[in-house]
Amino acid sequence: MSLTRPDLDALPAYVPGRSVPGAIKLASNEVPYGPLPGVVEAVTAAVAGVHRYPDMGVTELRGRLAERLGVDPERIATGCGSVALFEHLFRVTCLPGDEAVYAWRSFEAYPIIGATTAATSVRVPNTVTHGHDLDAMAAAITERTRLVIVCNPNNPTGTAVRKAELDAFLDKVPDNVLVALDEAYREFVTDPAVPDGLVEYGDRPNVVVLRTMSKAWGLAGLRIGYLIGAPAVAAAVRKVITPFSTSLPAQAAALAALAAEPEMLRRVDLVVTERSRVVEAVRKVYPDVPETQANFFWLPLGDRSAEFAAACEQAGVIVRAFQGDGVRVTIGTPSENDAFLSVVL
Numbered sequence: 632m633s634l635t636r637p638d639l640d641a642l643p644a645y646v647p648g649r650s651v652p653g654a655i656k657l658a659s660n661e662v663p664y665g666p667l668p669g670v671v672e673a674v675t676a677a678v679a680g681v682h683r684y685p686d687m688g689v690t691e692l693r694g695r696l697a698e699r700l701g702v703d704p705e706r707i708a709t710g711c712g713s714v715a716l717f718e719h720l721f722r723v724t725c726l727p728g729d730e731a732v733y734a735w736r737s738f739e740a741y742p743i744i745g746a747t748t749a750a751t752s753v754r755v756p757n758t759v760t761h762g763h764d765l766d767a768m769a770a771a772i773t774e775r776t777r778l779v780i781v782c783n784p785n786n787p788t789g790t791a792v793r794k795a796e797l798d799a800f801l802d803k804v805p806d807n808v809l810v811a812l813d814e815a816y817r818e819f820v821t822d823p824a825v826p827d828g829l830v831e832y833g834d835r836p837n838v839v840v841l842r843t844m845s846k847a848w849g850l851a852g853l854r855i856g857y858l859i860g861a862p863a864v865a866a867a868v869r870k871v872i873t874p875f876s877t878s879l880p881a882q883a884a885a886l887a888a889l890a891a892e893p894e895m896l897r898r899v900d901l902v903v904t905e906r907s908r909v910v911e912a913v914r915k916v917y918p919d920v921p922e923t924q925a926n927f928f929w930l931p932l933g934d935r936s937a938e939f940a941a942a943c944e945q946a947g948v949i950v951r952a953f954q955g956d957g958v959r960v961t962i963g964t965p966s967e968n969d970a971f972l973s974v975v976l
């Protein structure tokens with residue numbers, strides 16, 4: 632007899648990028664340069680207060696984000712990573728039988744969240760060039776659709792949709808369907824044709840933009856993400872949020888990180904420069920690597936993915952294989968990237 636839902640057996644577990652002692656980890660899309668200046672001090676100071684519950688309204692941080700983004704704080708909700716905010720979004724939009732449409736392959740948390748909430752997932756295959764097929768996604772919207780996710784740039788393929796395509800797509804989405812723009816990798820975007828979701832679509836009531844401090848801002852271990860949506864959507868998310876899940880050290884760290892924006896931008900520049908160098912080198916052997924606007928790139932190796940990842944591991948480099956599909960490789964420091972390239976070239 633099982634004490635838990637029988638359908639869980641069929642549910643794939645979230646596979647985190649592996650950490651192997653002594654190995655180079657290019658498997659979790661982290662930025663490799665340590666916490667931003669001021670973060671360790673802010674967290675250390677905050678720890679003295681951890682016998683108290685944190686501010687559940689996350690007032691100071693929401694205020695700071697609001698100022699930075701030029702929106703009302705009422706439009707912001709923070710969460711235990713943006714992954715938690717996706718869980719909340721599924722819960723505030725979908726009743727049993729309702730549908731959530733997203734591209735596939737995309738962020739592996741979407742189907743896991745979808746399967747344990749009321750939603751029915753509708754996965755729309757990527758194009759042959761590994762990007763979202765926005766026409767097919769628009770065609771997949773039915774009367775039951777409540778949530779559509781556009782992951783831009785897309786994890787794990789790195790591809791991005793451009794403004795003209797997204798404009799046309801959003802115009803086709805009915806007003807009563809919420810569109811979540813997952814911009815976890817926004818800071819790494821260099822192509823001006825890739826829209827900033829908040830700037831371009833922030834005034835659409837059915838668009839919500841999700842961002843994270845885990846990647847460019849270096850706070851993956853503290854778990855903090857945020858969304859910006861219409862006040863009613865943000866309020867609904869804040870209502871269902873796990874109470875106090877944005878911890879006191881996380882709030883302090885996020886404030887300190889935001890104060891170190893110039894250093895964040897400098898590190899992002901290093902990553903972007905390395906991205907060009909590494910992708911150009913890899914394409915000499917694997918010309919099919921799609922364009923990437925994120926801090927990782929995609930090797931569409933199909934059935935050879937696990938074998939390739941094992942060869943990397945032998946050389947002390949951990950990458951992320953999606954067997955049958957491809958391998959995602961995070962951009963690390965120049966020497967880490969060289970270690971990876973020595974396996975490929």
Ligand SMILES: Cc1ncc(COP(=O)(O)O)c(C=O)c1O
Pocket residue numbers: 660711712713714715738782785786813815842843844845851854855856
């Ligand atoms: C596309 C995408 N969205 C959201 C997240 C969630 O990030 P976090 O929960 O660390 O904020 C990730 C993390 O890998 C991601 O790749």
